[in-house]
Amino acid sequence: MKLLTAEYLLPIASDPISGGAVAIEGQAIVAVGGSGELKAKYPSAGVEDFGNAAILPGFVNCHSHLELTAMRGALDDVEHDFKSWLLKINDLRSAMTDADIEDAAIAGAMEGAAAGVTCFGDIGRYGLAGTKALKQVGLRGIVYQETEFSPDNRTAEGDFAKLGAKYEELRKEETDLVKVGLSPHSPYTVGSQLFELIAQYSILNRVPLSIHASESLDEMNLLEKGEGFFTQFYEKLGLEWNSPHCTPIEYLERLGVLSTRPLLAHCVTVTDSDIKKIAANRASIAHCPKSNAKFGHGYAPFEKFLDAGIAVGLGSDSVASNNV
Numbered sequence: 001m002k003l004l005t006a007e008y009l010l011p012i013a014s015d016p017i018s019g020g021a022v023a024i025e026g027q028a029i030v031a032v033g034g035s036g037e038l039k040a041k042y043p044s045a046g047v048e049d050f051g052n053a054a055i056l057p058g059f060v061n062c063h064s065h066l067e068l069t070a071m072r073g074a075l076d077d078v079e080h081d082f083k084s085w086l087l088k089i090n091d092l093r094s095a096m097t098d099a100d101i102e103d104a105a106i107a108g109a110m111e112g113a114a115a116g117v118t119c120f121g122d123i124g125r126y127g128l129a130g131t132k133a134l135k136q137v138g139l140r141g142i143v144y145q146e147t148e149f150s151p152d153n154r155t156a157e158g159d160f161a162k163l164g165a166k167y168e169e170l171r172k173e174e175t176d177l178v179k180v181g182l183s184p185h186s187p188y189t190v191g192s193q194l195f196e197l198i199a200q201y202s203i204l205n206r207v208p209l210s211i212h213a214s215e216s217l218d219e220m221n222l223l224e225k226g227e228g229f230f231t232q233f234y235e236k237l238g239l240e241w242n243s244p245h246c247t248p249i250e251y252l253e254r255l256g257v258l259s260t261r262p263l264l265a266h267c268v269t270v271t272d273s274d275i276k277k278i279a280a281n282r283a284s285i286a287h288c289p290k291s292n293a294k295f296g297h298g299y300a301p302f303e304k305f306l307d308a309g310i311a312v313g314l315g316s317d318s319v320a321s322n323n324v
C-alpha cells in the first residue's frame with residue numbers, strides 16, 4: 001500500500017480536494033480522499049508527498065500520429081495549402097526507415113508522458129512503431145493500423161488483404177494496456193469497397209476503427225460535388241473514383257462504416273444532419289482544434305457535439321499539423 005499526497009487532488013469525477021491523497025494497492029487505486037483521512041485509514045502505508053502540486057488522472061490524447069514526431073516544423077512552409085502538405089508529408093515519410101519511425105514514435109510517447117498524457121489513440125502507417133513506443137514508455141492506448149493510399153475500387157480486395165496481414169501482425173503485440181485497431185485513413189484516400197470490407201471485418205471481429213472525416217472543404221467538395229484538387233490528382237494517377245454526391249458522414253453511413261461506432265477525427269465541416277447521424281450511431285469524435293487552426297480548416301462545432309450527447313475527446317494530431 002502506498003499513499004501519494006499533494007496540496008491539491010483533482011479526482012475530476014468529484015470536487016477538488018485540498019490536501020488530498022491517493023491510496024494505491026499494487027496496480028490499482030483503492031481510495032481517494034483527504035490526506036489525513038487516508039493516512040488514518042492506512043497507517044502502515046508508505047507516503048510520497050508531492051508538496052505544492054496537483055494530482056489528477058492522466059490525460060487522454062485520442063488522435064495522434066506518434067510516428068511523425070520527427071517532423072515538427074518540417075511542413076510549416078506548406079501549411080497554407082493542404083494539397084501541398086499532403087504531398088510533402090508523403091515524400092518525407094517515404095524517406096524515413098522503419099528505425100527512424102520507431103525512434104520518432106518513442107520520442108512522441110515520451111513527450112506525451114512528460115505532458116501528463118497516459119493514454120493515446122494513435123494512428124500509424126507502421127503500426128508496430130506505435131505499439132512499441134507505448135509499451136516502452138509504459139502508456140495505455142489503442143494503435144490503429146492505417147491504410148495506404150487506396151482510393152481505387154479495382155484494387156480493394158488486394159488492399160484489404162495487405163491491411164489484414166498487417167493487422168494480424170499488430171494484434172500479436174497487444175497487452176492489457178495496449179490494444180490495436182484499424183484506420184481507414186479518410187473518405188478521399190480509401191475507396192468505397194475497401195471501406196465496406198473494413199466495416200464488415202470490424203463488426204465481425206470487434207475491431208475498433210478511427211477515421212479522418214469531414215476535415216476540410218476540399219474533402220467536402222470532392223464528396224458532395226466531385227470537384228477540387230483530389231479529382232485532378234486521381235486523374236493524373238489514372239485512378240477510378242466516383243463522387244457519392246453526399247457529405248463524408250452520409251457516405252460513411254451508407255457504406256456501413258458509421259455503424260461500427262468509429263472514432264471520427266476532426267468533423268469540422270459536418271452539417272446538423274451529420275451530427276444527428278454520428279450521435280444516432282454512437283460514434284465518437286476526436287476534436288483537434290490546434291490542427292484545424294494550423295491548416296485554416298475552420299473550427300468544429302464542439303458545443304453541438306456535446307448537445308447531441310456525442311462522446312468527444314481532444315487530439316493533438318501529429319506534430320506536422322501542430323505547433324505544440
Ligand SMILES: [Zn+2]
Pocket residue numbers: 063064065212265317318
Ligand atoms: Zn490525423
